[in-house]
Amino acid sequence: MSESDLPVPSVPNARDAVRALRPSQIREVANAGFGVPDVLPFWFGESDRVSPAFIRDAASAALAAGATFYTHNLGIAPLRAALADYVSELHGPTSCDNVAVTSAGVNALMLAAQLVVGGGDRVVAVTPLWPNLVEIPKILGAHVETVALGYGEHGWQLDLEQLLAALTPDTKMLLVNSPNNPTGWVMSRDEQRAVLAHCRRHGIWIVADEVYERLYYGDAGIDADGAGSRTAPSFLDLAARDERVICVNSFSKAWLMTGWRLGWIVAPAALMDDLGKLVEYNTSCAPAFVQQAGIAAVQLGERFTQELVRDLKASRDHLVRALSAVPGVDLKTPPGAMYLFFSMPGASRSLELCKALVREVGLGVAPGSAFGPQGEGFVRWCYACDTARLDAGVERLQRFLAQHGAH
Numbered sequence: 001m002s003e004s005d006l007p008v009p010s011v012p013n014a015r016d017a018v019r020a021l022r023p024s025q026i027r028e029v030a031n032a033g034f035g036v037p038d039v040l041p042f043w044f045g046e047s048d049r050v051s052p053a054f055i056r057d058a059a060s061a062a063l064a065a066g067a068t069f070y071t072h073n074l075g076i077a078p079l080r081a082a083l084a085d086y087v088s089e090l091h092g093p094t095s096c097d098n099v100a101v102t103s104a105g106v107n108a109l110m111l112a113a114q115l116v117v118g119g120g121d122r123v124v125a126v127t128p129l130w131p132n133l134v135e136i137p138k139i140l141g142a143h144v145e146t147v148a149l150g151y152g153e154h155g156w157q158l159d160l161e162q163l164l165a166a167l168t169p170d171t172k173m174l175l176v177n178s179p180n181n182p183t184g185w186v187m188s189r190d191e192q193r194a195v196l197a198h199c200r201r202h203g204i205w206i207v208a209d210e211v212y213e214r215l216y217y218g219d220a221g222i223d224a225d226g227a228g229s230r231t232a233p234s235f236l237d238l239a240a241r242d243e244r245v246i247c248v249n250s251f252s253k254a255w256l257m258t259g260w261r262l263g264w265i266v267a268p269a270a271l272m273d274d275l276g277k278l279v280e281y282n283t284s285c286a287p288a289f290v291q292q293a294g295i296a297a298v299q300l301g302e303r304f305t306q307e308l309v310r311d312l313k314a315s316r317d318h319l320v321r322a323l324s325a326v327p328g329v330d331l332k333t334p335p336g337a338m339y340l341f342f343s344m345p346g347a348s349r350s351l352e353l354c355k356a357l358v359r360e361v362g363l364g365v366a367p368g369s370a371f372g373p374q375g376e377g378f379v380r381w382c383y384a385c386d387t388a389r390l391d392a393g394v395e396r397l398q399r400f401l402a403q404h405g406a407h
């Protein structure tokens with residue numbers, strides 16, 4: 001038999017767990033907008049402003065000085081030390097042995113999941129939620145249960161008893177993202193305390209995605225020290241550094257560095273050798289000159305971050321006022337992150353609605369269903385831009401509703 005007579009193998013496929021991953025519905029809406037001139041994009045989670053000059057300059061200087069080599073898996077020592085100081089100031093004593101540098105938040109989430117979950121493990125996630133958190137454990141063969149936030153008079157709220165009941169003794173990991181993408185919900189200190197005590201009792205890992213911790217407006221009575229606080233309540237305020245708590249953070253949001261791919265993990269020192277192995281087999285390290293720029297961000301960026309939060313709060317309030325005046329729109333002011341997650345006529349089929357919005361009036365918002373079935377009925381609007389652009393978006397929304405006879 002010659003080689004050409006061999007049977008043709010079946011079509012090559014990825015593993016079942018990978019094939020079952022949900023494609024991004026935000027991307028699906030963006031694709032529907034291809035060819036539409038002058039789309040106003042509020043669908044992605046990033047600002048329309050470039051990273052600050054002092055950070056770009058630090059990267060340029062590092063490149064000019066030849067920072068083009070591999071680094072330690074866990075990050076360069078000065079950045080780990082700078083991060084340990086930054087975290088210590090915000091959340092209490094933290095050693096550089098508790099800090100690892102990652103290639104942004106999404107890589108940190110993958111590393112955290114790889115550290116603690118495997119095939120068949122039970123994971124619980126609080127939803128609606130940015131899809132990556134729910135999909136990442138599935139890549140590893142874990143089974144993800146969700147506990148939905150409820151929407152009511154006071155905005156998005158957690159049913160604590162429901163969450164504690166879902167955290168059964170055989171649960172391996174809890175995934176909680178606060179401030180939350182997409183809802184802007186912020187977990188209160190008391191809720192964190194109760195969840196931490198419960199997880200301690202049952203040996204459940206908490207993976208806390210706190211990438212929006214600085215985008216916290218402290219004006220919703222979340223906790224006693226809320227007003228004027230520089231961060232949202234964090235599990236790091238309550239947990240010892242050597243217990244089953246892994247906090248994921250990023251340079252993307254507080255310093256507008258989405259394209260740089262730089263983040264960090266705070267975790268027990270006992271995990272670091274194994275975490276270093278995982279970093280080696282994923283990315284080996286974050287780019288050296290990007291890490292140098294990270295030092296500038298954490299050491300010199302406090303004023304920048306505080307001004308950013310002030311601007312975001314003004315944008316949030318502006319959009320809340322403008323959208324609240326649109327008949328049929330229902331929203332509550334969210335205490336954190338950079339999104340409004342609201343209901344409007346047609347949102348019960350949010351994917352179709354968002355495709356129609358971009359096709360017909362060039363308004364780019366994300367469908368609530370992209371954040372899990374619990375997000376259906378809502379749309380997400382990222383308000384990290386100037387108010388003139390927000391006004392132009394609201395005007396398009398009104399035009400769309402008028403065309404569809406909604407008012």
Ligand SMILES: Cc1ncc(COP(=O)(O)O)c(C=O)c1O
Pocket residue numbers: 045103104105106107130177180181209211249250251252258262263
């Ligand atoms: C909840 C949440 N976690 C993590 C990330 C990861 O961001 P990055 O990978 O840019 O750090 C995002 C990005 O939008 C997010 O919304």
